[in-house]
Amino acid sequence: DACKKAYNSGDADRFEINVVKRDGQTVTMLLSATACVSMQGKTNGAIFIGQEITQLKTLDERKASMMAMVSHELKSPLHGIIGLCSSLMDSHADGEYNDKFPAVVETMRNCATRLLDMVANIMDASVLVNNKRMRMSKDPVQMKDVIEEVLHLCQSGGGRKDRAYLQKGVKLINTVNHPLPMIQADAYRCTQLLYNLVTNAMKFTHKGTITIAAGYSDAEQLLYIDVEDTGVGVSPENIHRIFEPFDQEDSQDHSESQRSGGLGLGLGLSISREVALKHGGDLTIESEVGVGSTFRLTLPYKMHVDSDTEDMSAEAGTPLQS
Structure with a gap:
């Protein structure tokens, strides 16, 4: 139709088509069709110019x-x-x-x-x-205390509608019984990070347990914190998107979580990973649908503050509300 329109009227026309590549991948092409006119003014055919716009779509x-x-x-x-x-x-x-x-x-x-x-x-x-510039304080932080504070905050939510709460039959387990090595970190951001991980597990765990464990390596100068749940899990095709802002997996189990406790805007995990990275650490996930997920937070003993991160030892963020 676009070819006929360009041929008959001489006007350019734009349209989209889906094309299957040799490897089986489907891509979207934006094509522009215009008439091919000779020096004598005779229309000999049409010229098509294409651009792949799959990512834009x-x-x-x-x-x-x-x-x-x-x-x-x-x-x-x-x-x-x-x-x-x-x-x-x-x-x-x-x-x-x-x-x-x-x-x-x-x-x-x-x-x-x-x-x-x-x-x-x-x-x-x-x-x-987006801006990738934030202010970070360098505090001496005992992550065992942060874990206990976050778990107390989550358990005292008690079904309040402004925050996530534990489903009936779900147990919140803290296996960190001994002090961990002191690290240099932003105490508020670490609390925010761990709070996001635990409340995320609470939203998607309808039965079983949410377990917090920790370990460390003096040789690597690294601290590890695992948040493991028996929730709905994340499918393999969506796991690479889990830390993208405003992104949430669309499934029946996730829809159920939205009805029971609310999913929010899909920002908590993306914020948490950026906080970990700006400390010089990382946040990773292992997950299986129907089995659960394990988030591993890695933090160095000493913060790595780069040129895009300001030191703000005197100013703290807005405290989390209980």
């Missing part, structure tokens, strides 16, 4: 998915705040303040906290992933 799809995700996650708490405010205003107009007032205010606070957490994560993702 994927990027557009991810942008659309991201916008839908952000819109959904922001609308839910906003609807809650607006509805509860209307309820309070109606009660005030009727001169009635009943026993439900404290619970209504608490729910409003939880909705506002969710919004604040989302905005903070978006700002962190912008700084860590």
